[in-house]
Amino acid sequence: MKKWIALALVLVLALVGYVAAGPYLAINGIRTALAEQDTAKLERHVDFPALRVNLRAQFEDYLARRAGPEMQSNLFGAFALSVANNLITSGVDTLVTPLGIGALLQGRSTWKKATGQTIGGDSYAPAQPADPLREATHHYESLSRFTATVRDDDGDPLVFVFTRQGLRWRLTDIRLPLRG
Numbered sequence: 001m002k003k004w005i006a007l008a009l010v011l012v013l014a015l016v017g018y019v020a021a022g023p024y025l026a027i028n029g030i031r032t033a034l035a036e037q038d039t040a041k042l043e044r045h046v047d048f049p050a051l052r053v054n055l056r057a058q059f060e061d062y063l064a065r066r067a068g069p070e071m072q073s074n075l076f077g078a079f080a081l082s083v084a085n086n087l088i089t090s091g092v093d094t095l096v097t098p099l100g101i102g103a104l105l106q107g108r109s110t111w112k113k114a115t116g117q118t119i120g121g122d123s124y125a126p127a128q129p130a131d132p133l134r135e136a137t138h139h140y141e142s143l144s145r146f147t148a149t150v151r152d153d154d155g156d157p158l159v160f161v162f163t164r165q166g167l168r169w170r171l172t173d174i175r176l177p178l179r180g
Contacts, residue, residue, distance in 0.1 A: 145162070
């Protein structure tokens with residue numbers, strides 16, 4: 001009987017350890033997928049539908065705040081705001097997909113090779129892989145929410161939000177440092 005209790009306790013501790021390490025495993029999975037430019041691997045660690053919704057909401061809010069109440073109450077301003085929101089929605093929906101990210105990575109790789117930013121400096125070597133979470137600070141916000149924060153060139157925070165979905169952790173939001 002004691003062996004079964006010990007085994008159950010070990011299994012519970014292993015499960016808790018796996019869930020606690022989950023965000024770090026997701027970050028490492030994203031890092032590996034970006035280095036290999038493998039969008040299928042990236043899709044395992046990024047919840048693209050949730051990410052699209054969250055980014056779209058941030059851009060729409062930013063646009064509304066920048067436009068101000070005068071523009072929103074004006075008939076032509078409201079029309080222009082509507083057109084801009086549709087453009088934002090289309091842009092986010094196009095880019096925040098595995099195919100869109102793959103295209104960005106391919107363009108980035110070509111640019112890095114053209115400018116000599118390759119592994120070892122050889123022009124035929126692979127480009128240095130993207131690693132947006134390289135110098136991130138990590139923080140658990142709750143049992144099912146984890147953030148990794150990096151600073152942009154201006155020192156503003158760029159927050160990557162990971163959410164636990166069952167036993168898996170996936171990137172669901174990127175809080176952009178939009179000012180307005």
